[in-house]
Amino acid sequence: MVGEDRERAYPRLETERLILRSLRMEDADFIFQEWGSPVVTHYMRDEEPLRSREEAKEWLRPLQTPEKMPTFKWWGIESKRAQELIGTCGFCRWNKQHHWAEMGYDLWPDYWGQGLMPEALRALLRYGFEVMELNRVEATTHTENQRSMRVLEKLGFQREGLLREYYCREAVYNDQVLFSLLRREWVSG
Numbered sequence: 001m002v003g004e005d006r007e008r009a010y011p012r013l014e015t016e017r018l019i020l021r022s023l024r025m026e027d028a029d030f031i032f033q034e035w036g037s038p039v040v041t042h043y044m045r046d047e048e049p050l051r052s053r054e055e056a057k058e059w060l061r062p063l064q065t066p067e068k069m070p071t072f073k074w075w076g077i078e079s080k081r082a083q084e085l086i087g088t089c090g091f092c093r094w095n096k097q098h099h100w101a102e103m104g105y106d107l108w109p110d111y112w113g114q115g116l117m118p119e120a121l122r123a124l125l126r127y128g129f130e131v132m133e134l135n136r137v138e139a140t141t142h143t144e145n146q147r148s149m150r151v152l153e154k155l156g157f158q159r160e161g162l163l164r165e166y167y168c169r170e171a172v173y174n175d176q177v178l179f180s181l182l183r184r185e186w187v188s189g
Helices: 002-009 025-036 053-064 116-130 146-154
Strands: 018-022 073-079 084-095 100-107 136-142 158-169 172-182
Touching: 018 116, 025 053, 025 084, 073 116, 084 116, 100 116, 116 136, 116 146, 136 146, 146 172
Parallel strands: 100 136
Antiparallel strands: 018 073, 073 084, 084 100, 136 172, 158 172
């Protein structure tokens, strides 16, 4: 029953090169590798690098019972060619009343620069606008994260402004650039 609920909450989304699928407990090794890497987590606002496989399991545990996380939807990104996870993406802070959510994403560095993240996010946005009935999707990125900004701009997101000293990491306040995409601006495909 839990597996069926998880698959219903995180349906398989497919693109030419990728599969977005539910994250399972057996993905703990990848999550630890991905989110334990200072290179991957360098610009992450809400996540410090994971220190153990057990921390990865703790992060994955709530995703196994999605009804306990109604404002959070997160998928694993699997390469069809490699047949392994290469990143994650999803929505957090889903506000159902006002039809908006924040989008986040990460990708293992070996796969950077191949157009995989925009491909994954197009499938995620389609799901968000068509199934979740979102009207607005937000994304924030560190002011120095040029790769992330290019991905968002490629997808049609508009830069809205600067969130000054938006989060604190290692006793340093960091700014974030706020982007958004409205349903009427979204071009599927």
